[in-house]
Amino acid sequence: MPYLSLYRKYRSQNFDEIVGQEHVTTTLRNAIERGRIAHAYLFSGPRGTGKTSAARIMAKCINCESGPTPTPCNTCPVCTAITKDKLFDVIEIDAASNRGIDDVRDLKEKVRVPPSQARRKVYIIDEVHMLTREAFNALLKTLEEPPGHVLFIMATTEPQKLPPTILSRCQRFDFRRLTDAEIAGHIRSLCSREGYSIDDGATDLIVKSADGSMRDSISILDQLVSFSDGAITAADATLMFGLVEKSEIITFMEAVFSADAQQAFELFQKFFDAGKSFSLFLRLIMELLRDIYLMRQGLNPPRDSYADAERDTLRARARALPRPTLVALMDEVARVEDRIRWEVYPRIILEILIIKMIDLAAGVDDADAARPAPAKSKAAAKPRPAPAAPEPEPANQPAPPDQEPAQANAEPAPEPDPEDPPEEKDPAQDGGFDAAWKSILQSIRKKNLPRYLVFADAAAHMPDENTIVLSYAPENRFKKESAQEKNYADLLRQAASEKFGRELRILFRIDRGGDDETPPHEAEERAVEPEPQPEEPEAQNLSLFEQINETFPNNKELS
Template structure:
């Protein structure tokens, strides 16, 4: 005899057989019992939750020849033929394959004819969101006012893609995911009737894997029971589905807690040898720490997640971590999980993520998340404050002295001339203040000369070639940061730093914020393959500095050719002193 898949063999044939949709079942039963059935229904919800099955049961219930209540008898010719799919008046249409306007026009033309085999025509349109806009428009009027002998049942997993004009013409029912308890109880009943021996832990794990879809759970059970010859155990389910037991995650969490990087890498290697994928391991580890955080912060939170099989073990592990530590771990794993889909070597990124968690622990200073550094800072805090105060006063005195010298130099006109001898002084104009610079020296990056020297380096060429990839990475990580960062352009690379020049000051200042800088530097590491620092400046300052460097280079070459000049043509000593005091950026010599 041909084998029939479990999800087909155990498809609900009446409302009583449906699992986990009591709010919908009761409403439909009352409507049938009171003869208040609508002309159009919309069934929406995740896959495998019973939308199409409910539509077929409803089609049988409104056409059953013997039923006096709200359930189909499943014995009369109409019920039997509808179950077998042999009634032309009850049609199941796949909108993914028949999505055009011509198919809907053909359906609209056939609707007006009376049924020939049963009392009522029923059109079940599955995956209705796949219809084109023109097809929806063709269906609108018929859906609103069909003939009295016609019923439409629309089923979809994505109701947000349906036009509001379609939704408003239907009675909408939202199917929810089947709960873990309901799925486990239903799987247990099926195993008893099918003669399958299954552990309760195995069935519970199958239910968790199905993510609330009954059809998925039955498919997994069918596959595993075929492999194990009717003996289903928890370990066999893990081996067949590629799952990871919570004990392995507990070992990973313990290694993170103790800062044991060697053990962590051994555990990762073991998982990879067992055929596990790095991205799934990282995702499940994130869920594990999320559950630890929930159990630590919310009393009775083990009921809020279907992943916790042994709440006592989770509570012990949760107690070993601080709340801040768990928050930091979840944030770090979430960031690395977002980068995983772009990683060329996912295992390496998985290992880096775990080592990052260990380094966070070492920074905190103890396995339990205490921070002795904070305590030591309190001990030496008074001395540090005294040192800072002394240095501040010293700096204030230096600034006051420099301002006084500058004022004296401006009054004497020492900064206004660059001529030679008395003759040059007679031809000079009165003293003028130097033209204000666009940016103060504090706004210029340190070691600017090294950046200028590296503006044509191979590293810069490589970064410039990948800049579009970097911008896309920033946009995917945080679109608000991208909106500011796109104003900048890379102009130079020096060792571990990328210099980005901005046209707008606001864009630069916003990008410089620590949180935004962290996002960008993380993208640098992921997309450029090297941990670069972000250094910024204004584009106009960069162009000015680059031109100034080029001009100085030309001047130096010229001076080498005129070393025979006499002392009368050399720079005045007081000009050299002014430059030494205030720096070349603040001294302007006018002929």
């Protein structure tokens, strides 16, 4: 007999065995007992929470030979056939691969045929959100008024993708994400039934890897059973799946809090070389920061599994770190956790995160770092000498007549303003434009990393004191077009204005190689300047054709 995986072997066979969904199972039991079974149900929720299992149990309850009953016998031929997936009247359809209008038309034809073995035909449509719009439209009438011998049960992980016309024709049940305690208890129960031992460390690692999915946790357990010799330990789970232990995270974060970048990067390199899970790495960092935050507020973490020495270390750290710093660290980790799954090079993003966390823990504010130093700082460093006090003059004493022309022709001496800063040198001349451009890029990087990456691939130069030209290679045409968008260009113009102390004209072009001067018919430049005021006559006198060219400067690329 072929091996049956644990999640199939211990699949729920009645409502009592479904873990953590009492709000659903209680309602369905009552509906069956009172004869209030609807013609269509929608089960929605995260993966591995029991949606398809509940649909199969519902089919048993309706078609059991002793039913309809909320507790199927699981011994009659109908219940046994449903368990083995051999009953012709219970049809499970994968909407991801049968999503077209032709598939729905075929289903509509088969719906008319009465059941051959069971009391009612049950159609279980899994991942129903994958159906096409045309397929949904074809299903509407059948779903609204199906034959009396048919029951539809649809399951989906993304109910927001279903049309409102479908949702309004179903009774919807939302399956919730399972808690860590529920998953851990079920894992220990399965190990006891299978005759295996498992320690708490391994259970915690399985629960964190499952991310609220019971099916995922049982699949991980199944692999660990094959790997171990009957006693599953945390070391086995760490070695097999590249999981990160809590003690490793504490050591890593202590290096971050101590601003020890060398040790932090060495530990991260070890994680990377061992093939650790980046998503679990970030999740454990977030949980550790949350626990420190709760300790600072005088609360206990939800699942305090720390050793005494670790708990003392975290409490000391909680007293030392300000609350805004902890909140900023959690915000930064959450932002990276949200985008890491889509990154092609996640290691680079995580290395940047480490640097940012070290800066935040050390009290370096990104906003203050990105803001240029105030101009009067130099004045404070080199104060002007105070002006000599003027000699007192007699009150109401008229000026002599012979001195009036001289006083009228003489220019008044400028009075020093202690608040005015001394005249500064142009950054393009003091240190060169390259240094100024690097400073502008660093300012943008601290404010918005994706936009910094767009500007960093450009070769910038300053042909005159009021213009900056960004040249992109032909293969970076997409980045050039992104840089020309208003939100990107406004950020660049703001950073350049803060650096140079004046509004600058920004031009973008594609560098085709050869001479520095691009021929007029090949130039692809676009100026980014402050928006013109409506009273400018030149903008108002443009013809319609000229206005279109001004609005779409690259329209010749369409030819």
